[in-house]
Amino acid sequence: MAPIEVTDLTKAYGDVLGVDSLSVTVEEGEIFGFLGPNGAGKTTTIRVLLGLLAPTSGSATVLGADVTDEAALIEAKRRIGYLPADLGFDEEATGERVLKYFASIRGDSRREELLELFTPPLERKIREYSTGNLQMLGLIQAFMHDPDLVIMDEPTAGLDPLKQEGFNEFIRAERDRGTTIFFSSHVLSEVRRVCDRVGILRDGHLVALEDVETLLDRGGKRVRVQVAGDGTGLGELEGAKTVQTMGEEHQFTYTGEYDALLRHLAGYEVVDVEISEPPLEDVFMHYYGGTGDEEETVAANTDTDAPPVNDTTEVTDA
């Protein structure tokens, strides 16, 4: 049985649907990225999987346990780790005390090994922890009982790129030793480097389930070119969409071959060029453009475009 099986899951808060008949299966030993803009229902789904929220309809199982069957879910939780988006540790306790507490209930066979990788100041009170230290403590508690499945809600939010690479390496290694990893994110660039598969959630339902390469191929690249002189016709290229021109700067999303793009650009006097991964919302736009939800998407786009985090991807491959 797959570690996570969600079937037609709906969670309503009054009249609002947090999750709308969502079906998704996470296979054993994979890193699954649960992708979607803020408010898409990622956290709601995760909370249902942990039994914190009761599903309105549909069903979900984790490690074979029905999430509405408390006894079965408790048994499953011995083999599940959870890293919430907001780490609610007892602020007055030391890191050491919290780990000891969790260990007394769930075990800590891998604690020492993890403490070699992550080094939060265990003797200090959690109140004094920085975001990075909190995150490290969170990762230790999520993995120290050697779980078969780890569920993480926005685990890399707030990590700087270097730490993020370390995190990616860590979860790849965890996957290689057989742990199934399910994590949510709203940043595509973060997910694509580490996930085997991604599910894209939007407005409470799954709009795509892809392996990462397919998703990126179809999502295309964001190309930003600055040319000296006449830039006429720069955007007229097979595979270029939503061309925007601001003075000398041209920006478009490109889904074609690099060679064709480079040949095309060679005809201009290029001052600067940047080829990067598009923000998640852009992927939606081009992937699902014209589905009637466009206005909404555009609005959401300006929203998620604001923080630079979406643009941190280096100039890739080109």
Add this chain to the structure above:
Amino acid sequence: MLEIARYEAERRLKGTTALAVGLGILALFFIAFFPSFADVDMDSYIEAFPPAFREAFGIEALASIEGFLAVEIYQFIWLLLLGLYVAYVAAGTIAEDVERDRMDLLLSLPVSRTRVLTEKFAALLVPIVVLNVVVPVAVYAGVLAIGESIDPVDLAMVHLLSIPYLLACASIGLLLSTVVDRADVAKRIAIAAVFVLFLIDSVAASAEGLEWVANVSPTAYYDPTAILVEGSYDLTGAVVLLAATAALVLVSQFQFRRSDIGA
């Protein structure tokens, strides 16, 4: 088993110690005043209180050390202030953990909601028991120090029988903690509820034909003045309080099991 209770109890220990020392000193302070009371004509002093006030604070025999302790320490501090305190603290147990996202992590461990709630409630026995062990020692020593005497059995019973009373107050807070989302609000309602019940008991007892209303208040089942002054122990009352506590904990469990956490 009991890992949650042990952890929670440990968290409460520091505050409890401070409170025990504080209340012990306060009790000694009151007792030190007693000798200077002896010169006052106590009977006419008592007569001067309105009947409802006399009822509320069990003022019967201020002139004796037992009556004095009953009013100054037990009716006021134990019955009213500690009752409010444990209800307040209990009202934070669940609601605060949910509000601060601590419940998410706790429930990601292999524990049932019933166990979380029951063990957190059990940890409230720490302040309740510690105060009832430390303060009587201070009181007894204080009474001997001013050259008075008091029946140690009565003193022990006034503390022992306060435990069911305080548990009942705590269970009121616990229920509110599972019903009200915001911890601050739950705590305030808990204080208001226990205070209103205290008043109901006082007022109804002196209202013709409405005496039965007083029976809804936990204060009706624990009477420190009767224990200290008359040496009569309301054991039935203690059983009623324990039964009410059990019932309220069960309702809280039911409520907590069916609620969405952090929805």
